[in-house]
Amino acid sequence: MRSLAPSFVGRTAGKRVPVYLADGLIDQLGQILRRSDSQRLIEVVTDQHVDHLLGRHVRKMLKRAGWSVNLTALPAGERIKNSRVVSKLHDRWFDLHYDRQTPVVALGGGTVGDVVGFATATFLRGLPFWQMPTTIVAQVDAAIGGKVGINHARGKNLIGCFYQPSGIVIDPSILATLPVAERRSGLAEIVKYGVIADQRLFRTCERHLESWVSGGGMIPSQVIERCVRIKLRIVAADETDHGVRQTLNFGHTLGHALERWGNFRRLRHGEAVALGMIGAGWMAFKRNLWTEDEFERLSLLCRHLRPRRLPAFRPGEVSVHLSVDKKRVGGRNIWILPRSIGRVDYFDDVTEKEISGALAFVTAWTKD
DSSP: OOOOOOSEEEEOSSOEEEEEEOTTGGGGHHHHSOOOTTOOEEEEEEEHHHIIIIIHHHHHHHHHTTOEEEEEEEOSSGGGOSHHHHHHHHHHHHHTTOOTTOOEEEEESHHHHHHHHHHHHHSTTOOOEEEEEOSHHIIIIITSSSEEEEEETTEEEEEEEEOOOSEEEEOGGGGGGOOHHHHHHHHHHHHHHHHHHOHHHHHHHHHHHHHHHHTSSOOOHHHHHHHHHHHHHHHHHOTTSSSGGGGGGTTHHHHHHHHHHTTTTSSOHHHHHHHHHHHHHHHHHHTTSSOHHHHHHHHHHHTTTSOSOOOOOOHHHHHGGGGGOTTOBTTBOOEEEEEETTEEEEESOOOHHHHHHHHHHHHHHHTO
8 A cells, every 4th residue: 555645744853743634634544654564553532523423434444554443432522631531541551552652543623632642642651643633723723733731620731741743634624524613613723823924814814714614615725734834834943832832822811711711611712712812902902013904804804703602701700810821921921912914922011901901892892
């Protein structure tokens, strides 16, 4: 069986990460994940929803290539990102006698990729790890860059590490199965890339976002590739998140606080990020960092992404969760604020008054 060449390769200081990106790659997993004569076992971890849609087909493709496939289906949702699930995965892998050559495939969204990646990184100090993302947010963002981890009672993604995958397999055709709410959530990350790095991508979103949300139009693979390349470039420059990689956090500082306020159940990740982008965009406008026209363009886009119903909250109920943001330095949050569409900057001097004002604006904006 002839192996497939990657579409392009991401590079960090210590690793090359091949990225395969094309429609129909789910049917060619056997050509990508080539086994050696000594290695036949492979572990696929997914969630129950994705297992129902894709599990049987993935097992079939891998078995056709000679793999002996063990598949684990976790419950769906953010609740699996905890130490108990990691421990259960480790127990299972010990029982199955996995060694340091046994590959693990994360088949699912960002939540599956995060928890499975962390379990893989910490089992026998690391197994070969493959990402096969099945949601928009995972294909353009979460599966790229090597961040893996779990949540803690005090906040999102507070326990984790950097562990680059052995490869990433992106099949945009899988996204056709996503419901509207999941598409809306994932598209927030594409808008984010337009704001932080790519005016042309932002203009593409302005023309097509409404159709992508409704499902009337498929997200072109070129758009997904553009997002992946932006992130790979940023990660190559700052793998461990001490500099330019923090620009990827646009909308996430406030967004993560909103997720935590909602106990990871009231808002999807992308919905919270969309609200976070509006809050950060409002701060930037009030600081005269960018124009009212630019802020209004972001606002119009995010109207397609905001949750249909936002539970009522007081600003203090959300801002209290900012104190455990993992990017806090010296007791201050690092805020990413836009200076123009396609360019952002770092700020650590955002005041409580600005945060309260942004949250009040976001609340009013959702009811507009």
